[in-house]
Amino acid sequence: MKSLLHPTRAVALSFLFAILAGTALLMLPVAHAEGVGAPFLPAFFTAVSAVCVTGLVIVDTGTYWSGFGQFVVMMLFQFGGFGMMTAATLLGLMVNRSLRLRTKLITQVETHTLGIGDVSGVARLVLLVTFLFESSIAAVLTLRLHYAYELPWAEAAWSGLFHSVSAFNNAGFSIHADSLVRYASDAAMLLPVMVAIVVGGIGFPVLHDLRMRVRDPRHWSLHTKLTLVGTTVLLAGGFLMLLAAEWSNPGTLGPMAIPHKLLNAAFASVSARTAGFNALDIGAMTHESWALHYFLMFVGGGSAGTAGGVKVGTAAILVLLVVAEVRGHTDSEAFGRRVSSSAQRQAITVLVLGSAMIVLGTLFLLRSTQFATDKIIFEVISAFGTVGLSTGITADLPPSSQLMLTALMYVGRVGTITLAASLALGERRMPFRYPEEHPIVG
Template sequence: MLALSFAVALAIGTALLMLPVSVVAEPPTDLMPAPTTAVGGATFVTAVFTASSAVAVTGLVVVDTATYWTPFGQAVILALIQVGGLGIMTFASLLAILMARRLGLRGRLQTSASVRTVGMEDLRGVVLGVARVAGTVQAVVAAILFVRLLTTHDLGPGAAAWNAVFLAGSSFNNAGFALASDNLMGFATDPLVLLPITLAVITGGIGFPVIFELRRHLGDRLRWSMNTNLVLAGTAGLLAVSTVTIAALEWTNPGTLGPLDWPAKLLNAFTAAAWTRTAGFNAVDVSAMHTQTWFAQDIFMFIGGGPAGTAGGIKITTFLVLFFIILTELRGETAVNAFGKRLARSVHREAVTVALLAVAVVMTGTWVLLITTHFTLDQILFEVVSAFGTVGLSTGITPAVPDAGKIMLAAIMFIGRLGPITLGTALATRSRKLLYELPKERPVIG
C-alpha cells in the first residue's frame, strides 16, 4: 500500500507537470523575467524526474525550479513535497502499529514501549498528531521568513508570502527545493533566514515518534525510549562532526567559505552540516567544494536522519546499532547494550541487511553511471548517494546526465525513500520458525 500510494502520487504529479500551464512560455533571460504563461509542457523525463524528486523529498533538479516552472508548476511541486514528507511520517508510524500487531503479545509490548507514539489502536491519533506537528512548525517558520523577506530582501508581499510558504514546506519535509536559481546562496550571510530553515530541517528529520515522545516526557529522560536516545544522540553527534569537518576543509576555499567573515563561515558550516544529511539546501556552491568534502558528505548523506520522519538515508538508528554491534564485538562481550537496554538479536540482522542492501543500491547506480557518462567517480558517487539519501545536493552534473541515467536516479530516489521503511518493517514482521536446527560451525573471518 505504501509503495502503491506513492507510485500513484508520482504518476499524478508527472501528469500535472507535463501540462502546458506548468511550464513558462519562453526561457528567461537576464534582461527579461520569466513569463507566467506557458505554451508547452515539460518532457516526460523532466516531469517524472522532478515529480520523483519532490515526492521523495530529495531536491535534485534537471531544470531551474525558479525559472522553468510557473507558479502552478511550483504549487504542484510543493503539494508533492507535502504528500511525500507527511505521507512518509504517517505511513511509517502506522507501519509501527502494524508491526506491533504482527509480533504477538510480547512483541506488541516491546514495540509499544520502544516507539511510544500512540496507542496501538489509535490510527486517527497518528494522522492528527503528524498534521499538528507539521502544521505548527511550518506556520512558525513561514511567518518568520515572511517578515524577513518582506523587510530585508526587497520582496513584495505576494512574493515574500509565496517564498516563505514554499521554503517552510520544503524545509520541514527535508526536500531542498527553493524558488531561487542559486537555491539559498543569496542568503548566505542572513542567519534569520538560514537558521529557521535549518531548525525546521532538524525537526522534520528526527522523526515523529521522537517529537511525540519529547512532547510527553521532555524533562524525564529516564522515560525516553532507546529509539529517542539513539536519534537525539546521533543527531547531535553527527551535526557536531559534520560542522567541524566542513568548516575545516572549506575554511579557506575561495569558492565556498573563504570570502566570508568568521561568523558567516561558522553559520554556513553548521547549516551545510544539517542540510547535508537529508535536506539538500545549499547556501554555498557545492560544485566548488573540495573532493575531500564531497566524500565526507557522502558518508553523512548515506547515514541520513531519524526513522519515521522526513529524512532519508539508512537512518541514524541503523548506523548506531551497527556501531554498538562493532563496539561489543571489539570488547569481546556477548550482548549488545545501548543506553541502559539490551538490543534484540533480530535487530542486529535487520540493521546489517538494510545497510548492505543500501550499499548494493548505491554501488550499482554508481557503476551504471560510470559506464554511461563521462563524469568522474567522485561526482557520480556524490550524485547517487544524494539520490539514495533523498538529500538533493549536487555537484552540478544532474542536468547533463542522459535520460536513461535520470530515470535510474529517479528510481534510486524512490527506493531510498521507501526502501528502508518497508524493508525494515518487513524484516521485523517476517518470522518463520524451523522445527530443526543445523549443526553449528564457525568459518574463519578476516
C-alpha cells in the same frame, strides 16, 4: 487481490501513484512557464524528486515551472514528507494488529511506533507539528523577505511558504536557481530553515517521546536516546570537519567573515543529512568535504521523519554492535538497555542492501557518462539518501542515467520503510535449528 493489499505494497503503490499523478499534472501546459506542455522526462524526474523529497532537478524550479507548476511541486513534496510519516505510523498499526503480544513488543522499534497504544497519538502529533512548524517558519521567512529584501507581500509569502514546506519535509527544493546561496550571510534566513530541517528530520517517534517525557530523560526510549545522541554527534562532527576543510577555500568559506563561516559550516552540516539546500557552492568544495558528505548523506536523519538515508538509529545500532564485538561482549548495550538481536540483523540488512544499491547505481552511471568518479558517487548517494545536493552534473547526465537516479530516489525513500516493515512482519521462529559452526572471519 489479498497480496496487493499488503501494507508494504500499499505504501509503495501509493507513492508510485502520486508520482504518476504529479507527472501528468506537470505535463499540462498550465504547469510550464511558457504555457506549453513539458516533456515527459523533466516532468517525471521532478515528480519523483518531489514525492521522494529529494530535491535533485534537471530544470530550474523557479523559471521552468509556472506558479501552478510550482504549487504542484510543493504539494508533491508535502505529500512525500507527510505521507511517509503517516505511512510509517499506519504500518506500525497494521503490524501491531496482526501479531501476537510478544511479537508486537519486538517489532515496536522496527515499525517506528513507541508503544502498542501510541499510534493514534503519533498520528495526531504528525499533523499538529507539521502545521505548526511549517506555518511558523513560513511567517518568519515571509517577514524577513518583505522587510529585509523588499519583496512584495505576495511574492514574499509564496517564497516563505515554499521554502518552509520544503525545509520541514527535507525536500531541498527552492524557487531560486542558486538554492539559498543568496542568503549565505543572513542568519535570519538560514537559522529558521535549519530548525525546520532538524525538527522534520529527527522523526516523530522521538518528538512524541520528548513531548510525553520531556522532564524525565531517564525514561526516554532507547530509540530516542540513540537518535538524539547520534544526531548531535553527526551535526557537531560535520560542522567541525566542514569548517576545517573549507576555512581557506576561496570558492566557499574563504572570503567570508568568521561569523558567516560558522553559520555556513553549520548550515552545510545540517543540510547534508538529507535536506538538500545549499548556501555554499557544492561543486567548489574540497574533495574532503565531498567525502564527508558521502557519509552524512548515506546515514541521513531519524526514523519515521521526513529525512532519508539508512537512518541514524540504524547507524547507532551498527556502532554498538561493533563496540560490543571489539570488547568481547555477547550483547550490544546502551543506556542500560540491550539491543535486540532482530534489530541488529535488520540494521545490517539495511546497510548491506543500501550499499549494494549505491554500488550498482555508481557502476551504471560510470558506464553511461564521462564525469569524474567522485562526482558520480556524490550524485548517486544524494539520490539514494533523498538528499538533493549536487555537484552540478544532474542536468547534464544522459536520460538513462537520470532515470537511474529516479529509481534510486524511489528505492531510497519508499524502500527503507517497506523493508523495515517487511522484516518485522516476516520474522518467525523456525521449528528446528541446524547444528552450529563458526566460519573463519577475516
